[in-house]
Amino acid sequence: MTSEPPVLVLSDALMRDLLDAARAAGPREICGFIVHDDKAVQCLPVSNIATRSHDRFIMDPAEQIAVFRQIREQGQTLGAIYHSHPRGEARPSRHDIDGHGYPRIPALIIAPAARHGAVMQAWMMHTQPPQPLPITTTARFL
Ligand SMILES: [Zn+2]
Numbered sequence: 639m640t641s642e643p644p645v646l647v648l649s650d651a652l653m654r655d656l657l658d659a660a661r662a663a664g665p666r667e668i669c670g671f672i673v674h675d676d677k678a679v680q681c682l683p684v685s686n687i688a689t690r691s692h693d694r695f696i697m698d699p700a701e702q703i704a705v706f707r708q709i710r711e712q713g714q715t716l717g718a719i720y721h722s723h724p725r726g727e728a729r730p731s732r733h734d735i736d737g738h739g740y741p742r743i744p745a746l747i748i749a750p751a752a753r754h755g756a757v758m759q760a761w762m763m764h765t766q767p768p769q770p771l772p773i774t775t776t777a778r779f780l
Pocket of ligand 1: 721722723730731734747
């Protein structure tokens, strides 16, 4: 058993960067990984190669392998898999649920144009339905 609190730890700067990147991509979904070590949390963007990139994401396989190599070589921990919903809400789609390949890793969804304003929400995807996972920011990652 782990004593880790069931939260996703980000930083304010990282949340701003993710929102900026999601907005800058226009109608295309962005995707990538959130990784951290004891000192810092960072996002590692991966190209979305989906043809239907307005409502799907498929990570570029070579870039994905490079990310996992970095995680291993630098002793980092995979915190979340992120993607955006350019026009939708920050809730997982059926496609997101079916396609989530890492059951213990939360999905972070960034919704820059959600109905009630820009928002992001993390989800544990191994439960049915997915359960929201609180996001916290911590001073050690500022
Ligand atoms: Zn999605």
